[in-house]
Amino acid sequence: MTGPIYARMAVIGCGLIGSSVIRAARAAGAVGEVAVADASEAARAQVVELGYADRVTADPAEAARGADLVVFAVPVMAMGEAARAAAPGLAPGITVTDVGSVKGAVAEALAAALPATVHIVPGHPIAGTEQSGPDAGFAELFQNRWTILTPQQRTDAPYQEAVERLTDFWTALGANVELMDASHHDLVLAVTSHLPHLIAYNIVGTAADLEGVTRGEVMKYSAGGFRDFTRIAASDPTMWRDVFLANKDAVLETLGRFTEDLQALSRAIRWGEGDKLFELFSRTRDIRRGIIAAGQESAAPNFGRDARAAPAPDTNRQQS
């Protein structure tokens, strides 16, 4: 690389993803200077202490001033306000992107808040942990993960160049980049991410309130499947509240389908229709094999997240 892809990056909102973008970009030499804006005084103090930003401020416009890339990394429903606050600092022709988990609503909010002279290229890195805050980020978060960009319907050369440059940026951070229509993104993610989170939140809530089983027992015997759900259901509440509100239509649509299917499954159990259960359970197993075949995960038994406690493949799974 002859030099950084962006001379100066401003990150508005420095939580898990914002701080990971900074760390990864610095590690890759993809940016020169880094400015951070965060509304939280505690977060700003943490960023200063961690020392990975050249400038830290409460004012998005101040952070954005002089930047050729501005990354909005606040919760989805806060994007519009953050963009309005940053707008006075944006120079014409620069690239503005975001990392929100919903793209349709965010693209609209950014377009409404920002001057027409900037190139808005909404984005979504499909990566994260259940941790949050400026100290939760790490440089490897995007390695071998997908980042989806949802460019506007524009064919002019400067905009195309902005999309290409942002693609190079995410590639430098280790991500595989895919371009997609915003509404298609929101449907795909409703299925692969938003619905799974909703279900996980729901089942953990149900288990906590169930009579006849104490919360202690639920925790104690969580290795039989439940624990995987608790991990997902420990994700940032603000972020996920916003995701469901901002992607309401696609989430409710897929949730409707899920509920229909669950009713059929419930009926099959009630009437002892073992063949129907077996057919579904065999089909879902094939899908898992498809994911493994697609290289999304290793087929070999992995030393899972409990590997330190017990050196056994996947011992927190099933048979329960």
Add this chain to the structure above:
Amino acid sequence: MTGPIYARMAVIGCGLIGSSVIRAARAAGAVGEVAVADASEAARAQVVELGYADRVTADPAEAARGADLVVFAVPVMAMGEAARAAAPGLAPGITVTDVGSVKGAVAEALAAALPATVHIVPGHPIAGTEQSGPDAGFAELFQNRWTILTPQQRTDAPYQEAVERLTDFWTALGANVELMDASHHDLVLAVTSHLPHLIAYNIVGTAADLEGVTRGEVMKYSAGGFRDFTRIAASDPTMWRDVFLANKDAVLETLGRFTEDLQALSRAIRWGEGDKLFELFSRTRDIRRGIIAAGQESAAPNFGRDARAAPAPDTNRQQS
């Protein structure tokens, strides 16, 4: 240890759990000889090749002959038939147990099929992987996992001694042993294991059939939460069909509660009630912290199952 806890163990059904019991018992020196019965010729051939049994047969009675511990490790709905087949080989006073994920129905089936002279102590090790077969087992599977025993309501000394000896056996295999009423077991496991599996099977099925999103896309972007469900939904179809049929009442009861809660959540999304969503999502996060505090899992970011591909904590999680 002055000698093995059981001089001769017979394992009826040699899949993931059966073979793990054998490997773990051998590693711990908890058994002298091991006999295996399996209905599948392919499985028997594999057991012979793997070389961990002293005798391999298709006939449960033959395997059981001379054993002081008989372990039934077949799918839950096959327990009764396996027990009837083994009954002629059982000597009076020996201990009979099982590893099924449902205890009420299995306890009944065993009691109905076996002579009153044997000590039936139903059991359930809460451990497993999504793999199956005689070659899927490993000696460490039960390390630091719970094994629940659901003894009969008997107070006579020989039976109490049988329970204690079986407790010693599982402890030697590395498990933490808990005694519990069979029906309470079935309710606890309905929440912590059976419902999570049902939900996982269902969501993977829903995703596979959804219009507008290809199966390839579902697989490609599964890192946002969905992938955890596919792992659970890859569990053995026969085993899980049997679990739902054998624990119908408790599963339908907890499923009913789950569905009620999901309707309320759906309504909150539809009406944009962000506060309700936030409240639930904060509460479930606390439950996760409870599990971590209870020592069921490490609080630190773990190098998860994808650690080999990308050395980053938990990169297959959330923010999506």
